[in-house]
Amino acid sequence: MELSDIDIVLAVARSGKISQAAKELNYAQSNVTTRIKKLEQEYQIQLFNRFPKGVVLTSKGEQFVQYATQIHNLLHDLKQDMTDPGEPSGTLKIGIVETAASSRFMEILNEYQITYPKVSISLVNATSPKVLRKKIQDYEIDGAFISGACVKEGLKVEYEMQDTVHIISKRMDTPPESLCQVSWVVFPEGCPYREMTEEFLQEEGLSARNIIEVSTMDNLLSCVESGIAFTIMPCNVIHKKPDDFSVFDLADRFTHTTTTFVRGEDRYVSSALDQFMKLLNQKCITF
Numbered sequence: 001m002e003l004s005d006i007d008i009v010l011a012v013a014r015s016g017k018i019s020q021a022a023k024e025l026n027y028a029q030s031n032v033t034t035r036i037k038k039l040e041q042e043y044q045i046q047l048f049n050r051f052p053k054g055v056v057l058t059s060k061g062e063q064f065v066q067y068a069t070q071i072h073n074l075l076h077d078l079k080q081d082m083t084d085p086g087e088p089s090g091t092l093k094i095g096i097v098e099t100a101a102s103s104r105f106m107e108i109l110n111e112y113q114i115t116y117p118k119v120s121i122s123l124v125n126a127t128s129p130k131v132l133r134k135k136i137q138d139y140e141i142d143g144a145f146i147s148g149a150c151v152k153e154g155l156k157v158e159y160e161m162q163d164t165v166h167i168i169s170k171r172m173d174t175p176p177e178s179l180c181q182v183s184w185v186v187f188p189e190g191c192p193y194r195e196m197t198e199e200f201l202q203e204e205g206l207s208a209r210n211i212i213e214v215s216t217m218d219n220l221l222s223c224v225e226s227g228i229a230f231t232i233m234p235c236n237v238i239h240k241k242p243d244d245f246s247v248f249d250l251a252d253r254f255t256h257t258t259t260t261f262v263r264g265e266d267r268y269v270s271s272a273l274d275q276f277m278k279l280l281n282q283k284c285i286t287f
Helices: 005-013 017-023 029-043 059-083 103-117 128-139 192-203 217-225 269-285
Strands: 046-051 054-056 091-098 118-124 144-149 155-170 184-186 212-213 231-234 245-248 256-264
Touching: 005 017, 005 029, 005 059, 017 029, 017 184, 029 155, 054 059, 091 128, 091 269, 103 269, 118 128, 128 144, 128 256, 144 269, 155 217, 155 269, 184 192, 184 217, 184 231, 192 231, 217 231, 256 269
Parallel strands: 091 118, 091 144, 184 212
Antiparallel strands: 046 054, 144 256, 155 231, 155 245, 155 256
């Protein structure tokens, strides 16, 4: 087996199509097919079940991919370790949920950029912690801020922040008499605050007149500010214009939430990421 065979198997497993994997790797499709068959002959196993529309891993193929992923990750970390100059430089890719992109966080990023000008910072926004976890596992980002109880095996928590969530509406002098006919604006499936909203409505016996799904914080706040809908979010999301909104408390079982900064467990930590995490802990961010 050659080390390049690992990239071939992982690419085919990801895409489920030999043609797509070949295009991704810039190989001839026949070359990819031949390399897979050679591997199967070498180990006397079948890695993929072939179908007209693509391929699916066999049980042995799934085992192979687990080992191949570990080897791929180790090689990636080896390269990073050998080329890391010790002084923070290169690119630092941070995943962040929409609710964590507060002004306080931006102040930390600004200080970090001033202190380490050789580091190029890249922010990857998402509404789903699951998406960010996968990006860490796939080496697309160095670490991420994720919300809710969603830290899984393979991730290490480097910082944890406690926050409270509330019902947020447009500015009103008196609380609403009833929430029975209120519309609610939420992020797509996978967002912990959407799950919290749905659980709240169910437990309170409320039926939302309409669920409005948006993908950005700007759109969500526009819906709330205009009076189209209410939302359930941490108060930090309205920090720019707090006087334009009203905030109402939830029952204790819905109030508390956690935002954590996580990275891949047992992964190489670059000097750029190490200094970012130290600054994060030093400043004790409250989102």
